[in-house]
Amino acid sequence: MTVREPTMPTVDTILGSVYVDDQGEPDEPTALLWPSLFTDHRMWRHQIAPLREAGWRTLALDPPGHGRSPGPGRGFTLDECAQTAVQVLDTTGVGAPVVVIGTSWGGFVAPRIAMLAPERLNGMALFNTSAERGTPFERIRATLLTKLLAIGPLDKVTARMIVSGLLAPETQRREPQLGAALAEQFLTWDRRRFIATVRSVLVDRDPVLDALPELKVPALIVSGKQDRTLPSFHSKRMAQKLPNARYIEVSGAAHLVPLEAPDEANQLILDFLRDLPRA
Numbered sequence: 001m002t003v004r005e006p007t008m009p010t011v012d013t014i015l016g017s018v019y020v021d022d023q024g025e026p027d028e029p030t031a032l033l034w035p036s037l038f039t040d041h042r043m044w045r046h047q048i049a050p051l052r053e054a055g056w057r058t059l060a061l062d063p064p065g066h067g068r069s070p071g072p073g074r075g076f077t078l079d080e081c082a083q084t085a086v087q088v089l090d091t092t093g094v095g096a097p098v099v100v101i102g103t104s105w106g107g108f109v110a111p112r113i114a115m116l117a118p119e120r121l122n123g124m125a126l127f128n129t130s131a132e133r134g135t136p137f138e139r140i141r142a143t144l145l146t147k148l149l150a151i152g153p154l155d156k157v158t159a160r161m162i163v164s165g166l167l168a169p170e171t172q173r174r175e176p177q178l179g180a181a182l183a184e185q186f187l188t189w190d191r192r193r194f195i196a197t198v199r200s201v202l203v204d205r206d207p208v209l210d211a212l213p214e215l216k217v218p219a220l221i222v223s224g225k226q227d228r229t230l231p232s233f234h235s236k237r238m239a240q241k242l243p244n245a246r247y248i249e250v251s252g253a254a255h256l257v258p259l260e261a262p263d264e265a266n267q268l269i270l271d272f273l274r275d276l277p278r279a
Contacts, residue, residue: 019068024057034106040067046262065197082112130234142202212241
C-alpha cells in the first residue's frame, strides 16, 4: 500500500477554523476522532497507528478552542459541534458513512451527529462520556473552574485540579510526564476562547439521553472505573438507552481511557470496527 504523507488541513466551520490531522487514503473507511475537553488531536497518539494498520483513514481534530483550532470566541452548542463535524467530513471529501471515536466531549457530540445526519454514521465508539446535563453541583464546579482559569497566577493550582480530574492516581504516579504535558498544552491556548469553550461544554450542555432510543447506529460505550469526572453510571445509562450498544468498564483508568489504557482501548476499538456491518 502506498502511504500518503500525513496532512493537517485547517477546515472552515461554523465554529471557526478546525485543525485536522488527516492520515490515510480517500478510499479507505474513515474514523473521525474527537478528543476530550482539555486535550487536542494528540490525545489519540496511541490509536492512530493501529487504526492505520487496520486500513482505516483517521481524521483526528483539534476541537474548537483547543490546540490549533481557535474556536469562535463565543459560547456555542453541542448541536453546532455536530454541524462542525459534518463540515469536516464534507471538506475532507468523506462520502461514505464513518465511525466516530470520541472521548468525553467527543462522546457528547457523536449522538448529535447521529441525530443530525444519521446517514453519515456507521458506528460510534465512545469513552468516558455522558448524554446528560451536568448536575447543579457539577455546573457550579465547572463555573468555578472558568473563574480560576481567568486568574493567571493560579495556573499551577488550576492545572493540578484539571489533571486530577482527567487521570487516575496510578496513571499520575506511573507517568508523571503525562499530566505535565497535558497542563503545558492547555495553559498555552488562547485563554478567553478556551474559557468560552469550557463553559459551553461543561456548564451549558443540554441533555440528549431521552433521544438515544431512536438511534440505531452500533455503539461501543466505555467507561473508566476510576473516572470521578463522569463516573461509569453515565456510560451505563447511555448503553441502556441505545438499542444497539455494548458497554465495557476499564479498571485502572479514569477520564482518559485511550491515553491511560491504550492497549485495552485499542483492542476494544479494533474488535468493534471488525464486527461492524459493511458501510
